[in-house]
Amino acid sequence: MLLRLPKSVSEAQECLSEGAVPIGGATLVWAVWQRDGFPDQAVSLRDVPEANVVGHEALGAAVMLNQIGDPLPEVLRRAAASVGTGAVRRTATVGGNLVGSTLRCLLPPALVLDARCTVLGARSLYETDLAEVVAKRHVLLSLHWKEPIASGYRKFSGEAGGEPPLVVATALHADDEGGRTRLRVAVRDGYEVISDSTVYDTDGDADTEQILDDLRGTEIGSLHATAWDVIGEEVATLMARSGGRHPRE
Template sequence: MQLRLPSSISEAQRCLAEGAVPVGGATLVWAGWQRDGFPEQAVSLRRLPEANAIGPGELGGAVLLHHVDATVPEVLHRAAGGVGTGAVRRAATVGGNIVGSTLRCLLPAALVLDARATVLTADGVYETDLAELLAKRLVLLALRWRTPLASGYRKLEGAAGGAPPLVVAVALHSGDEGRAHLRVAVRDNYDVLSGSAPCEPGAGAGEVLHALEGTELGELPAAARDAVRDQVVEVLARAAG
């Protein structure tokens, strides 16, 4: 297998046009390749500057999870820090986790940040939403978002060998005329559910939680709704303080 390491967008496009398979950090595809056979050529974006950015409003798809630091919002920083083991985080990439993984550990955090995806195809670069990114399994160059007022993340303990642990991600965003809105996303087993609610000035956590019950989050089991409540209360209290 030939591993191609483009250092420019045009070179990366050429790799894709010539049939190179995106490899990410190879933590997910390697076992499959060993079982089913290796492709003739693969492409990694680890030398592409546009895929390695990291900052308050941007995170590149080729960034290793253990490099995701406190320059990004707390919800994304903590999500990356909670993936697998240290060895996994030193190899796995942001793009590989969101697009290539069935667990999609970073997806709830990206959803509550209302992130947009800059993607790479053989024909060019464009911006899209997370739904298209996942549905078409596009090559992620970078995520971009507006910095929230506050955010939080909680990953519950899971049983060894059992279902994926519950994940709750929350972010409070500013709006017009002092209005704000709260976004919540939950990974329950392999499903990711999300919802949002307005957060008027002076509104209490109870009002926001009541509004969230009217979204698909209201379908969660009681234990998951309790985890959502706790995280919502914590983020709203932190924003108020």
């Protein structure tokens, strides 16, 4: 197998147009290739600058999980730190986790950040949402979002060989309508990820119970009692941290 290491977006597109298979951090595809056979050529984005950006509102697909720290939002930092072992985090990439993994540990954080995706096509770059990238397994170049007011993350312990553990990610955002705040919640329950949001008046007395009641009217409301216990705790903590207003993390 020929591993190609382009140094620019145009070189990466050339690799894709010639049939090179994206390899990410190779933590997941390597075992599959050993079983099913290796492709003639693979491509890594690790030398492409746009795929290695780390900023408070952007994250490249080639960034390794152990590189996710300040100034990124807390929800991303805590999610990345909870993935696998230190050895895995030193190899696994953002793009591989979101697109190549069935666990998708970074998907709930990305959803509550309302992240948009820059996709690398063989002939063009374009922006789309996470749902399309995950469903169609596009080649992710980077994620972009608006900085949240505050965010949080909680992951249960899982059993070896069992289903992925429950994950609850939360974030508060200044809503497009002035004077309002949007609460976003994403839950990984088994292999399924559900996300939705609700808004409340920032300048009023934000009532956590009312906000949770409003959230129950969304797709999140279909989750089981255990998940809702955690959602309630996480939302209450996030509201207390933010004071219902707009402090930064």
